[in-house]
Amino acid sequence: MSKGRLEAFSDGVLAIIITIMVLELPNPEGTTFSALKPLVPKIIAYILSFIYVGIYWNNHHHMFQAIHKVNGNILWANLFLLFCLSLIPFTTAWMGETHIQSHPVILYGINLVLCAIAFTIVEKLAIALEGKNSDLGRAVGGHKKEYLSVIFYVAGISISFLQPIVGVICYTVVALIWLVPDKRIERNLKG
Amino acid sequence: MSKGRLEAFSDGVLAIIITIMVLELPNPEGTTFSALKPLVPKIIAYILSFIYVGIYWNNHHHMFQAIHKVNGNILWANLFLLFCLSLIPFTTAWMGETHIQSHPVILYGINLVLCAIAFTIVEKLAIALEGKNSDLGRAVGGHKKEYLSVIFYVAGISISFLQPIVGVICYTVVALIWLVPDKRIERNLKG
Amino acid sequence: MSKGRLEAFSDGVLAIIITIMVLELPNPEGTTFSALKPLVPKIIAYILSFIYVGIYWNNHHHMFQAIHKVNGNILWANLFLLFCLSLIPFTTAWMGETHIQSHPVILYGINLVLCAIAFTIVEKLAIALEGKNSDLGRAVGGHKKEYLSVIFYVAGISISFLQPIVGVICYTVVALIWLVPDKRIERNLKG
Amino acid sequence: MSKGRLEAFSDGVLAIIITIMVLELPNPEGTTFSALKPLVPKIIAYILSFIYVGIYWNNHHHMFQAIHKVNGNILWANLFLLFCLSLIPFTTAWMGETHIQSHPVILYGINLVLCAIAFTIVEKLAIALEGKNSDLGRAVGGHKKEYLSVIFYVAGISISFLQPIVGVICYTVVALIWLVPDKRIERNLKG
Numbered sequence: 001m002s003k004g005r006l007e008a009f010s011d012g013v014l015a016i017i018i019t020i021m022v023l024e025l026p027n028p029e030g031t032t033f034s035a036l037k038p039l040v041p042k043i044i045a046y047i048l049s050f051i052y053v054g055i056y057w058n059n060h061h062h063m064f065q066a067i068h069k070v071n072g073n074i075l076w077a078n079l080f081l082l083f084c085l086s087l088i089p090f091t092t093a094w095m096g097e098t099h100i101q102s103h104p105v106i107l108y109g110i111n112l113v114l115c116a117i118a119f120t121i122v123e124k125l126a127i128a129l130e131g132k133n134s135d136l137g138r139a140v141g142g143h144k145k146e147y148l149s150v151i152f153y154v155a156g157i158s159i160s161f162l163q164p165i166v167g168v169i170c171y172t173v174v175a176l177i178w179l180v181p182d183k184r185i186e187r188n189l190k191g
Numbered sequence: 192m193s194k195g196r197l198e199a200f201s202d203g204v205l206a207i208i209i210t211i212m213v214l215e216l217p218n219p220e221g222t223t224f225s226a227l228k229p230l231v232p233k234i235i236a237y238i239l240s241f242i243y244v245g246i247y248w249n250n251h252h253h254m255f256q257a258i259h260k261v262n263g264n265i266l267w268a269n270l271f272l273l274f275c276l277s278l279i280p281f282t283t284a285w286m287g288e289t290h291i292q293s294h295p296v297i298l299y300g301i302n303l304v305l306c307a308i309a310f311t312i313v314e315k316l317a318i319a320l321e322g323k324n325s326d327l328g329r330a331v332g333g334h335k336k337e338y339l340s341v342i343f344y345v346a347g348i349s350i351s352f353l354q355p356i357v358g359v360i361c362y363t364v365v366a367l368i369w370l371v372p373d374k375r376i377e378r379n380l381k382g
Numbered sequence: 383m384s385k386g387r388l389e390a391f392s393d394g395v396l397a398i399i400i401t402i403m404v405l406e407l408p409n410p411e412g413t414t415f416s417a418l419k420p421l422v423p424k425i426i427a428y429i430l431s432f433i434y435v436g437i438y439w440n441n442h443h444h445m446f447q448a449i450h451k452v453n454g455n456i457l458w459a460n461l462f463l464l465f466c467l468s469l470i471p472f473t474t475a476w477m478g479e480t481h482i483q484s485h486p487v488i489l490y491g492i493n494l495v496l497c498a499i500a501f502t503i504v505e506k507l508a509i510a511l512e513g514k515n516s517d518l519g520r521a522v523g524g525h526k527k528e529y530l531s532v533i534f535y536v537a538g539i540s541i542s543f544l545q546p547i548v549g550v551i552c553y554t555v556v557a558l559i560w561l562v563p564d565k566r567i568e569r570n571l572k573g
Numbered sequence: 574m575s576k577g578r579l580e581a582f583s584d585g586v587l588a589i590i591i592t593i594m595v596l597e598l599p600n601p602e603g604t605t606f607s608a609l610k611p612l613v614p615k616i617i618a619y620i621l622s623f624i625y626v627g628i629y630w631n632n633h634h635h636m637f638q639a640i641h642k643v644n645g646n647i648l649w650a651n652l653f654l655l656f657c658l659s660l661i662p663f664t665t666a667w668m669g670e671t672h673i674q675s676h677p678v679i680l681y682g683i684n685l686v687l688c689a690i691a692f693t694i695v696e697k698l699a700i701a702l703e704g705k706n707s708d709l710g711r712a713v714g715g716h717k718k719e720y721l722s723v724i725f726y727v728a729g730i731s732i733s734f735l736q737p738i739v740g741v742i743c744y745t746v747v748a749l750i751w752l753v754p755d756k757r758i759e760r761n762l763k764g
Contacts, residue, residue: 005202005252011578012206012394015585020214022659023593031671033680050659054652061578061648075252076370079245086213086241098222107224179649196393196443203397203585211405266443267561270436277404277432289413298415387584387634394588402596457634458752461627468595468623480604489606 003070006078010060013082017089018053021046024093042096048172049092055178056085056115066136067126074125081118087111095168105164109157112171116149149174194261197269201251204273208280209244212237215284233287239363240283246369247276247306257327258317265316272309278302286359296355300348303362307340340365385452388460392442395464399471400435403428406475424478430554431474437560438467438497448518449508456507463500469493477550487546491539494553498531531556576643579651583633586655590662591626594619597666615669621745622665628751629658629688639709640699647698654691660684668741678737682730685744689722722747 025042028035060081070078091111095104127137156170216233219226251272258265282302286295318328347361407424410417442463449456473493477486509519538552598615601608633654640647664684668677700710729743 002256005198007578008199008581009202009206009248009252011582012203012585013210015582016207016210016589018655019586019589019593019659020210022663023214023596025663027670028667031674032676036680047656050656054649054656057582058645058648058652065575072249075249076245079249082209083238083241083245086210090213090216094219097218101222103223107227193447196389199390200393200397200439203394204401207398207401211401214405263440266440267436270440273400274429274432274436277401281404281407285410288409292413294414298418384638387580390581391584391588391630391634394585395592398589398592402592405596454631457631458627461631464591465620465623465627468592472595472598476601479600483604485605485608489609 003064003067006070006075007064010078010082011057014053014057014060014085017085018050018057021049021089021092024089024096041099042093044168045092045096045100048168048175049088051175051179052112052115053085053088055175056081056119059119059178063123063126063136066134067130068134069129070126071129074122074129077118077122077125081115081122084111084114084118088115100164100168102160102162102164105160105167106157109153109160109167109171112174113153113157116146116153120146145177148177152177194255194258197261197266198255201269201273202248205244205248205251205276208276209241209248212240212280212283215280215287232290233284235359236283236287236291239359239366240279242366242370243303243306244276244279246366247272247310250310250369254314254317254327257325258321259325260320261317262320265313265320268309268313268316272306272313275302275305275309279306291355291359293351293353293355296351296358297348300344300351300358300362303365304344304348307337307344311337336368339368343368385446385449388452388457389446392460392464393439396435396439396442396467399467400432400439403431403471403474406471406478423481424475426550427474427478427482430550430557431470433557433561434494434497435467435470437557438463438501441501441560445505445508445518448516449512450516451511452508453511456504456511459500459504459507463497463504466493466496466500470497482546482550484542484544484546487542487549488539491535491542491549491553494556495535495539498528498535502528527559530559534559576637576640579643579648580637583651583655584630587626587630587633587658590658591623591630594622594662594665597662597669614672615666617741618665618669618673621741621748622661624748624752625685625688626658626661628748629654629692632692632751636696636699636709639707640703641707642702643699644702647695647702650691650695650698654688654695657684657687657691661688673737673741675733675735675737678733678740679730682726682733682740682744685747686726686730689719689726693719718750721750725750 025039025046028039067074088111091104091108095101095108098104123136127134130136132138152170152174156167156174159170160167216230216237219230261269279302282295282299286292286299289295314327318325321327323329343361343365347358347365350361351358407421407428410421452460470493473486473490477483477490480486505518509516512518514520534552534556538549538556541552542549598612598619601612643651661684664677664681668674668681671677696709700707703709705711725743725747729740729747732743733740
């Protein structure tokens with residue numbers, strides 16, 4: 001089974017998710033810059049989510065460059081990943097709408113964790129299909145970024161019960177960790 | 192006529208359908224998890240529809256891998272399929288909005304039946320064009336899944352007059368039947 | 383300049399236009415089938431517009447199969463065509479919302495005429511670039527469908543001042559004329 | 574790293590941005606043409622933004638035809654460009670909603686400047702990767718259009734504090750400057 005349409009479909013869904021979030025930004029009520037002030041939490045939430053979806057597109061791109069074939073399980077795991085990502089506009093909107101309060105920030109963190117789990121499942125299934133000595137198998141070696149992410153996600157979700165702003169900072173740190181594309185795969189494809 | 196743009200256009204429409212449904216989820220009214228409670232029927236409806244559109248994308252993908260050429264009839268039958276699928280966000284929203292009541296669940300079931308009929312028409316036209324001994328013709332042999340689906344669709348729609356929840360369960364059973372991609376085509380392409 | 387991205391971008395825009403119209407369908411206010419009754423004019427408008435956008439995608443597909451190169455003028459004419467088509471969800475919504483009244487039906491007709499003019503411009507520019515003896519040049523010979531369309535568009539827009547329903551019927555006739563894909567190009571590519 | 578998926582993803586995002594702006598056009602309140610009158614500023618804003626996104630798609634298309642490889646930096650600069658462009662529906666809606674008042678027009682201008690900066694960053698990174706003697710490096714020589722744009726952007730934003738309509742005219746002039754696709758790259762690819 002070819003990976004072409006899976007990539008095209010994923011690109012389509014990711015492009016829509018990343019773009020429709022801007023529809024959640026309501027029209028400022030007023031004609032001066034001060035009317036933008038109540039939108040600041042929503043814009044921050046939008047920027048953070050845009051970066052996250054961008055990271056997932058980026059890593060998805062990298063992962064599938066090292067994948068040569070797909071099977072039914074990978075198709076469904078990928079759809080589960082797209083489902084988790086499709087909830088981001090919803091959890092982002094709630095977080096922005098409530099001006100970054102405790103429960104919405106926790107739900108947003110859980111959403112991010114679900115996306116991370118789904119991505120890991122796709123990766124594991126792809127390695128199982130391609131073999132440990134494949135491009136992908138050799139590329140995904142150490143898991144420093146993954147372990148760091150888990151720590152910051154857990155910390156962010158826990159702290160959000162008391163200080164949701166600190167939770168958002170934790171999620172931002174995870175985003176910064178991943179902003180650099182996965183050099184491991186790139187290096188391996190070259191070497 | 193090449194099938195490339197038909198696949199690309201279908202992927203685009205399916206990607207949009209599967210993603211815009213999340214726009215139907217309204218912002219929770221409140222800042223605590225309890226505000227999510229009234230959304231539960233809508234989220235269930237969203238998940239079911241996401242799975243259905245995922246199944247159609249999956250089977251569409253499989254079917255067109257076994258198709259080598261398309262004609263005007265197939266183009267239009269495919270557009271009719273996309274039309275039926277495009278109604279799913281509408282019927283899903285009504286079902287969720289009314290907290291899974293009788294008539295909305297019946298309409299949702301009718302929508303699913305229409306999609307199934309449209310998909311069958313595309314398949315029949317493709318077999319007529321490719322020939323009974325083509326990849327596709329040999330792949331689509333028994334119709335166990337199709338017959339089972341008809342039974343559960345009819346049962347689900349009928350029961351929904353009295354017990355709409357049971358109707359939703361029937362539709363869910365059909366989804367589970369199809370969650371496994373069509374092994375027949377995959378097997379045939381390999382053999 | 384390659385036509386690949388122009389086709390991909392057009393497919394994307396057309397896929398979005400054809401799908402977002404369903405977002406204009408409001409949630410039925412009520413839990414029984416009778417709640418669907420006030421939506422009937424909107425659903426009719428949606429179906430007609432879906433068919434029109436489908437026809438444009440279909441003919442766009444056919445035309446670009448016979449086109450081998452594009453230049454800046456064709457890119458911009460194509461964007462103008464996409465702009466005209468992007469107004470269809472807006473004029474469709476007004477026509478449906480007002481339950482098919484005089485002025486909205488006229489505006490809808492003008493929108494359809496604009497799309498037809500834009501399509502013709504793309505076609506003319508492509509023939510100018512490819513040459514009269516190209517696949518496209520030879521394919522587009524008689525203009526029976528075009529002349530018939532002009533007559534029915536003018537008739538539909540005129541009659542809509544008095545009887546908007548008859549206007550909608552005229553537009554439907556044009557759609558039926560075009561439902562059959564352009565056999566001329568198909569025949570020519572084969573011969 | 575191949576540029577294929579970057580182009581496909583960018584096409585998807587640009588197609589969605591250019592199309593969802595039409596969703597911002599509200600239903601006319603009334604059944605006669607006079608109901609369209611209050612929408613005129615919104616429609617003007619929509620047309621201007623449609624042209625701008627069209628220009629960006631066009632120039633993106635041209636630039637990436639001269640680019641043969643991409644790296645992580647270009648991916649992220651491109652995502653930043655898409656982010657800036659994704660804000661256009663938001664700033665357009667505010668400008669239209671307020672009937673082209675001072676602050677919204679300034680914000681719109683700032684948005685356009687951000688897009689121009691982001692595009693320039695992608696271009697610079699691509700030239701750095703491809704080399705000064707690459708197709709792209711030789712193509713991007715003089716910067717007449719860029720300098721003219723800066724002047725008109727600065728003029729437009731400044732004047733908008735007093736006369737926002739003149740600001741919109743300045744932005745329109747920039748659009749007209751760019752409506753012609755970048756002949757330099759086209760010429761160079763041929764020569």
